[in-house]
Amino acid sequence: MDAILIQILNGLDKGGAYALIALGLTLVFGTLGVVNFAHGALFMLGAFCAVITQKLLTVSKLVKDESITFFDAYKETPYLELWWGDFGKTIIDWSVPISILLTVPLMLLIGLSMERGLIRYFYKRSHAEQILVTFGLAIVLQEIVRSLFGANPIPTPAPSIIAGSAPIGAFLGLDEALVYPWWRLIYLLFSVFTVSAVFAFLQLTTFGMVVRAGMHDRETVGLLGINVERRFTIVFGIAAVVTGLAGAMYAPILSPDYHMGMDFLVLSFIVVVVGGMGSLRGAVAAGFLLGLLQSFASMNEVKSILPGIDQIIIYLVAVVIILVRPRGLMGRKGVMEE
Amino acid sequence: MGNIVLSIKDVNKTFGGLHALGDINLDIEEGKTHAIIGPNGAGKSTLLNVCIGRLEPDSGTVEFEGKNMIGLKPYEINHAGMVRVFQTPEIFPDLNVLENVMIPALAKQEGVFRFNAFTSLAGRRDIEEQARHVLEDLGLGGQIHDHAGSMSRGDKRRLELAMGLVQHPRLLLLDEPTAGMSRHDTNRTIDLLKKIKERGMTKIIIEHDMHVVFSLADRISVLAQGRIIAQGTPDEIRGNPKVQEAYLGGAEL
Amino acid sequence: MSKRSLLKNDWVVMALFTVAVLSMPIWLAPIGAAYPDLLQKFAIFGIFAIGYNILFGLTGYLSFGHAVFLGVGSYTAVWSFKLLTMNVLPAVLFAMVVGGLFAVVIGYLSLRRSGIYFSILTLAFAQMSYNMAYSVLTPITNGETGLQLTKTDPRMIDAMFVAPGEGLPSTNLFGMSMSGYSGFYFCAVLLIIGFFISLRIFRSPFGLKLLAIKSNQNRMLYTGFNTKPYLLTAFVISGVYAGLAGALMAVTDPLAGAERMQWTASGEVVLMTILGGVGTLIGPLLGVGIIKYFENIFSALNTNTLHQTFSFLPDWLEDIVVAISSHFVGDGWHLTLGVLFMVIVIFLPGGVMEGFQRIAALARRLSRPQQEKAIQTSEQE
Numbered sequence: 001m002d003a004i005l006i007q008i009l010n011g012l013d014k015g016g017a018y019a020l021i022a023l024g025l026t027l028v029f030g031t032l033g034v035v036n037f038a039h040g041a042l043f044m045l046g047a048f049c050a051v052i053t054q055k056l057l058t059v060s061k062l063v064k065d066e067s068i069t070f071f072d073a074y075k076e077t078p079y080l081e082l083w084w085g086d087f088g089k090t091i092i093d094w095s096v097p098i099s100i101l102l103t104v105p106l107m108l109l110i111g112l113s114m115e116r117g118l119i120r121y122f123y124k125r126s127h128a129e130q131i132l133v134t135f136g137l138a139i140v141l142q143e144i145v146r147s148l149f150g151a152n153p154i155p156t157p158a159p160s161i162i163a164g165s166a167p168i169g170a171f172l173g174l175d176e177a178l179v180y181p182w183w184r185l186i187y188l189l190f191s192v193f194t195v196s197a198v199f200a201f202l203q204l205t206t207f208g209m210v211v212r213a214g215m216h217d218r219e220t221v222g223l224l225g226i227n228v229e230r231r232f233t234i235v236f237g238i239a240a241v242v243t244g245l246a247g248a249m250y251a252p253i254l255s256p257d258y259h260m261g262m263d264f265l266v267l268s269f270i271v272v273v274v275g276g277m278g279s280l281r282g283a284v285a286a287g288f289l290l291g292l293l294q295s296f297a298s299m300n301e302v303k304s305i306l307p308g309i310d311q312i313i314i315y316l317v318a319v320v321i322i323l324v325r326p327r328g329l330m331g332r333k334g335v336m337e338e
Numbered sequence: 339m340g341n342i343v344l345s346i347k348d349v350n351k352t353f354g355g356l357h358a359l360g361d362i363n364l365d366i367e368e369g370k371t372h373a374i375i376g377p378n379g380a381g382k383s384t385l386l387n388v389c390i391g392r393l394e395p396d397s398g399t400v401e402f403e404g405k406n407m408i409g410l411k412p413y414e415i416n417h418a419g420m421v422r423v424f425q426t427p428e429i430f431p432d433l434n435v436l437e438n439v440m441i442p443a444l445a446k447q448e449g450v451f452r453f454n455a456f457t458s459l460a461g462r463r464d465i466e467e468q469a470r471h472v473l474e475d476l477g478l479g480g481q482i483h484d485h486a487g488s489m490s491r492g493d494k495r496r497l498e499l500a501m502g503l504v505q506h507p508r509l510l511l512l513d514e515p516t517a518g519m520s521r522h523d524t525n526r527t528i529d530l531l532k533k534i535k536e537r538g539m540t541k542i543i544i545e546h547d548m549h550v551v552f553s554l555a556d557r558i559s560v561l562a563q564g565r566i567i568a569q570g571t572p573d574e575i576r577g578n579p580k581v582q583e584a585y586l587g588g589a590e591l
Numbered sequence: 592m593s594k595r596s597l598l599k600n601d602w603v604v605m606a607l608f609t610v611a612v613l614s615m616p617i618w619l620a621p622i623g624a625a626y627p628d629l630l631q632k633f634a635i636f637g638i639f640a641i642g643y644n645i646l647f648g649l650t651g652y653l654s655f656g657h658a659v660f661l662g663v664g665s666y667t668a669v670w671s672f673k674l675l676t677m678n679v680l681p682a683v684l685f686a687m688v689v690g691g692l693f694a695v696v697i698g699y700l701s702l703r704r705s706g707i708y709f710s711i712l713t714l715a716f717a718q719m720s721y722n723m724a725y726s727v728l729t730p731i732t733n734g735e736t737g738l739q740l741t742k743t744d745p746r747m748i749d750a751m752f753v754a755p756g757e758g759l760p761s762t763n764l765f766g767m768s769m770s771g772y773s774g775f776y777f778c779a780v781l782l783i784i785g786f787f788i789s790l791r792i793f794r795s796p797f798g799l800k801l802l803a804i805k806s807n808q809n810r811m812l813y814t815g816f817n818t819k820p821y822l823l824t825a826f827v828i829s830g831v832y833a834g835l836a837g838a839l840m841a842v843t844d845p846l847a848g849a850e851r852m853q854w855t856a857s858g859e860v861v862l863m864t865i866l867g868g869v870g871t872l873i874g875p876l877l878g879v880g881i882i883k884y885f886e887n888i889f890s891a892l893n894t895n896t897l898h899q900t901f902s903f904l905p906d907w908l909e910d911i912v913v914a915i916s917s918h919f920v921g922d923g924w925h926l927t928l929g930v931l932f933m934v935i936v937i938f939l940p941g942g943v944m945e946g947f948q949r950i951a952a953l954a955r956r957l958s959r960p961q962q963e964k965a966i967q968t969s970e971q972e
Binding site: 355388400412413416417422428429430431432435437440441442444445446448449450451452453454457458459461465467501505536541 | 599601664788791792794795796797798799800802803805806809810812813814815816820821824829903934
């Protein structure tokens with residue numbers, strides 16, 4: 001029972017990340033009609049926003065280490081610590097949450113310039129060409145990151161206050177020994193919150209209404225004299241921010257490295273297809289569903305019956321869904337079927 | 339009455355609540371040109387799609403030369419001898435004009451699948467001759483090496499027709515063969531279709547243009563709201579008050 | 592005109608191609624690309640790309656899973672070395688058969704869908720194979736270490752004829768060692784055969800029908816062709832080519848690892864095909880040549896060599912140029928590749944071959960006004 005609860009949490013947690021990435025991907029596909037293979041790179045860039053924040057906050061200088069008295073010893077000390085002492089230390093400790101302040105404007109900028117600079121020239125070209133050019137872009141982005149930050153994963157820990165685990169067993173009146181990392185709980189809440197915010201934005205604002213209408217029937221909305229193109233640029237920016245945030249907040253869970261984007265890209269496409277091309281609800285549902293499935297498949301009890309199932313479950317589900325129900329869980333009929 | 343080639347019996351088709359086709363009964367005689375006319379939304383295209391296997395009727399039968407056609411794949415219907423010429427040109431835009439016609443000629447000869455990766459295309463003079471012949475008949479002989487996708491719309495329609503004719507179908511279904519053509523091109527197409535008629539090919543024509551219909555048809559069926567309201571020779575249809583009322587709103591033909 | 596009709600003759604083309612490939616060690620020497628290792632790569636990836644082009648170039652189906660067949664080919668070949676004999680012929684044949692069988696299964700399922708769904712299905716199969724090669728299939732693939740030859744391998748056929756010697760045996764073709772130039776010539780002969788088959792396919796009714804499917808698949812159905820078996824045949828042919836290429840990798844270096852199957856490896860063959868010119872006969876080979884050659888050059892460069900190269904510039908400019916360009920060489924080669932690839936897709940979707948055609952067209956346009964002028968002046972006279 002406890003093991004199952006943990007697996008559910010694990011699954012929802014992973015699912016939260018999948019849902020966020022897939023949400024951005026499907027938003028772009030549904031509105032702009034572009035198959036964006038650089039979407040994984042946006043997730044990776046988001047994670048590196050956390051890295052950059054951490055690096056900026058820990059810009060240091062060499063200071064004489066007073067604790068060593070036998071000889072002159074120097075150690076790297078961040079300016080923040082020099083200026084503000086313990087308060088500075090706390091700020092550094094909180095670099096991942098603080099990175100949100102950097103992630104939002106930076107990812108918006110990246111998203112907007114990507115759309116204006118490249119993507120918009122590919123609206124009218126074939127899906128194959130869209131895939132190819134964004135695949136090229138993904139390679140370029142990941143190689144730039146490698147060139148700047150190196151090839152090794154960079155640890156970006158969560159604030160130490162919440163570095164431990166939450167005694168969820170005690171919360172729920174179950175076994176006291178049942179604990180779960182705080183940061184993962186926060187990530188789950190964060191993803192639910194972000195997904196809700198995006199949906200609320202699309203449902204409640206006029207801007208969102210136009211976007212939804214555009215997803216349904218782009219040509220008609222264009223004929224209504226609404227400047228669809230500018231709105232779509234903004235949609236791309238929003239998608240980049242959502243995906244980037246998902247990446248930044250994921251940094252403490254998975255230390256960012258330059259090729260994490262490619263790994264998540266395949267997954268996010270699978271999620272989108274399972275959910276149904278162009279369906280936002282489908283993308284979110286499929287994200288959580290696949291997260292749960294993957295986490296259950298990695299339980300030892302399951303693996304002993306079906307060895308290796310944890311490695312392939314997601315792809316297996318995707319294959320079955322595409323073959324049996326090509327419009328996915330919630331997709332509309334006819335999207336991309338020809 | 340001559341030999342019946344295509345026999346449609348009690349065909350019904352609904353889309354949602356809409357009754358697109360109701361109790362259609364239609365027999366097409368061998369060697370005749372049978373026109374189906376009717377106002378927009380009368381169900382003409384639906385009927386054609388049922389014949390060609392793109393749509394499956396809710397009930398009823400479609401028999402071509404005694405064989406059931408319902409549920410067959412499009413390529414099986416093609417090989418049975420029923421060929422459709424599309425209303426919007428469905429050509430191979432990336433190939434040249436000659437190749438566009440060689441493909442259906444190959445289909446006629448090879449069947450649904452043949453792996454001939456090691457014979458040379460240039461060695462298939464027979465196929466090329468057939469294609470050239472049809473293209474010259476249609477006045478496209480001068481542009482056989484042109485890129486099909488960049489032809490004018492009228493030329494694409496003629497190419498489309500050539501792709502149907504090269505297969506020497508037992509029954510040719512023409513979906514508005516002259517829509518969007520100039521008067522000159524229309525007359526040319528009429529002449530051409532007359533020429534095929536002399537060779538004895540059975541045809542079904544769906545057409546808006548009464549000039550075309552009355553120049554070509556041996557028999558006419560009038561569809562309105564998914565039902566056949568009149569059938570007969572052009573003269574009978576011309577004089578039928580029911581047709582004038584339903585289809586032409588009382589105007590003189 | 593006569594030049595063009597000559598090129599329409601298959602045998603003339605093949606003769607030219609054969610001479611060009613076999614003399615590569617000579618004419619590639621001036622640009623420093625004539626050593627066996629690189630030549631082998633040209634030939635092996637050439638085979639891979641030619642095969643991939645039969646699928647992608649003729650039918651337009653964009654597969655992201657062809658590295659699976661490459662990997663499977665390598666594993667099969669190494670197992671043939673381990674179990675049967677170090678002779679490369681059985682290894683190559685088995686690899687083609689197994690690659691083809693995998694292609695039948697994956698192709699049959701993936702081709703039930705088209706467009707991006709097809710791409711994602713092939714991607715999913717590729718990832719499944721890759722993940723399984725690393726986990727449950729470790730007994731067959733030897734997991735992360737990769738499958739290698741060992742001294743204790745049975746090598747049943749070899750054991751019947753010769754006693755096992757000291758150390759690891761090397762691959763051979765009836766006694767001829769498959770390392771160095773002989774390895775290249777073995778790959779080159781297979782490349783020539785592979786190119787010949789591809790040429791015949793391109794110029795056959797079958798090839799025309801594949802192109803027609805790419806152009807308008809729906810129309811093909813109404814024209815009387817069942818397109819599924821055509822697509823599957825093309826898919827399997829390209830799978831066999833990939834299996835062969837995988838086997839040759841093992842022939843020249845008897846080792847097989849799962850990273851060969853990763854989807855980014857499939858992306859590489861897409862890159863090569865596009866770069867050279869998808870759907871053209873020779874384009875994919877040009878793509879392979881360009882990518883493998885520059886990979887070789889660029890990866891070897893470092894900051895020191897860059898400083899030497901740009902030493903003619905003023906010092907301050909030299910530092911800037913080196914600082915920027917150093918990101919594009921060595922490990923940064925992939926960055927160059929990504930940029931190159933984007934430029935090609937954006938400006939030259941037809942690849943290098945389209946570039947050639949444009950230049951030829953431009954040359955014709957430039958020479959024509961002169962001719963016209965000449966005619967005009969003669970008329971005036």
